[in-house]
Amino acid sequence: MIERKIPRKRQHRWVMLRDRAYPTEDIYFLVSAAPELKKLGIEVDEVQTRSHWFPWRYTRALPAMFEEANVLVCRSLPTVWMKWLARNKHKLGHIVYLIDDNVKAAVHDKTLPDSYRRRMKDVVHYQPAILALTDEVVASSQQLADTLKTQHSKVSVLTPPLLASLPGFAHFDAPPSSKTPWMVGFYGTRAHVADLEHIAPAMVDLHHQRKDVAFEIMLGQYTPKALSSLARCYTPAPLPWNAFREYQCQQRIHIGLAPLWPTEFNAGKSYIKFLDIAAMGGVGIFSNRYPYNEVVEHGVDGMLANDDPNDWLQCMKTLLNNPAQTLSMAKNAAKKAASIGHHQHAFDFWRARTS
Missing domain, CATH: 3.40.50 (Rossmann fold)
Incomplete structure (x- = not known):
């Protein structure tokens, strides 16, 4: 309210x-x-x-x-x-x-x-x-x-407000298995293809090592070939803004990926991907740097990974191997997203500049 x-x-x-x-x-x-x-x-x-x-x-x-x-x-x-x-x-x-x-x-x-x-x-x-x-x-x-x-x-x-309504967590009812693989999603724009390429080896290794995981990368034809060739990797084309908002309300993920490598451009980014991943019901794995290391409490409401594909691999394995803890983290992430993304902050900000 x-x-x-x-x-x-x-x-x-x-x-x-x-x-x-x-x-x-x-x-x-x-x-x-x-x-x-x-x-x-x-x-x-x-x-x-x-x-x-x-x-x-x-x-x-x-x-x-x-x-x-x-x-x-x-x-x-x-x-x-x-x-x-x-x-x-x-x-x-x-x-x-x-x-x-x-x-x-x-x-x-x-x-x-x-x-x-x-x-x-x-x-x-x-x-x-x-x-x-x-x-x-x-x-x-x-x-x-x-x-x-x-x-x-x-x-x-x-800082960015959360537009989407936060979902429930029924998608966590079934643990990861070959019949009900957990979904790992990447929903960055083409501006983050290079960031994704840095962690692609970890995603390929995870795909080859276990059958209880699938990937969704919303880059369409711009998805790195190493990933688009994987059997359980879905690559829908990027959606227009309003269509993506609708899709975000419907799609559920278990794990979200937000790599952010050290560039001058990335240094100015906001933590909006924390909100996006929470809006789809997932736990995020984020690069261990600003802005994410100022928002995410590692192991509580998300995971912070260093600039090493093996670290990203281990974070994904930890979440898949511990479904109960992962569910708890997803719930904590949703609570934090609701707090830091509450519209009251934006309303107060613009109201103060109206008078």
């Missing part, structure tokens, strides 16, 4: 200028906080900046929805909108810039897909102009915030 205090006047509003960063926009504002803000009488509007007809961009009159409104920009913005914001900044409320990746590091990280690096190069090109317009920068992790503090005087941290 989210606690709310009703404001005296309905004079506040937010306008999110959407630019195709749908997961980030939904997770940190539109799905987690906006519904509760609306219950207070705070108006929340969305504008699709790539498709919205913009007939008033050259006029002096400000559309009513923007009058004294707080404006939220996520990651990037078309040039025409940046110019419009610059001209009208004095008529608006606060302009807030939300970012969840170290885009500069992404451009120079050769382990990332070329298409992603090209997109981030465009973001980097225009980011200084966005930062110059912004009253506050909101980052999804403390290390990312520390990086951005060299570029802006006011940087805050909003």
Whole structure:
């Protein structure tokens, strides 16, 4: 239950200028906080900046929805909108810039897909102009915030909220066996293929050593060949954001994998994979570094593995060999996810910036 205090006047509003960063926009504002803000009488509007007809961009009159409104920009913005914001900044409320990746590091990280690096190069090109317009920068992790503090005087941290409802644990009723193999899942994006390749030898060895385990890797054709060739490895294609949210509510896993090797890009990541794995009913095995080693209590609500495939292999074996303890860890992970991912945190964060 989210606690709310009703404001005296309905004079506040937010306008999110959407630019195709749908997961980030939904997770940190539109799905987690906006519904509760609306219950207070705070108006929340969305504008699709790539498709919205913009007939008033050259006029002096400000559309009513923007009058004294707080404006939220996520990651990037078309040039025409940046110019419009610059001209009208004095008529608006606060302009807030939300970012969840170290885009500069992404451009120079050769382990990332070329298409992603090209997109981030465009973001980097225009980011200084966005930062110059912004009253506050909101980052999804403390290390990312520390990086951005060299570029802006006011940087805050909003850690990721949990959007999905937490499931039950009926999928743990049967212990791992050849008839009921436990599911080990990886649901990272293509930006984490290189991380997955580091632990692939452990997954191959586990598959060959025992028949009570299966893998699901949501990378489709981008799955490393060493894994896609395994008999009990399913490789569904990556889903669009809303379809993935639905899938996440239906699919159940026992173990989730979140490798995060030491790169400048990875250093800015949030702990959102802890929430994702808990949302699918699993126990996560995470790289033993920030941000996971600040959230996960090893052996209690997850496992922390070092940068050695054998360590990942041993963690998976430990969870498979001890189903009762693994169930207990899954329940603990769900409790922690519910706590650190509670929407109240996001609601309080944005409510404080509305008045």
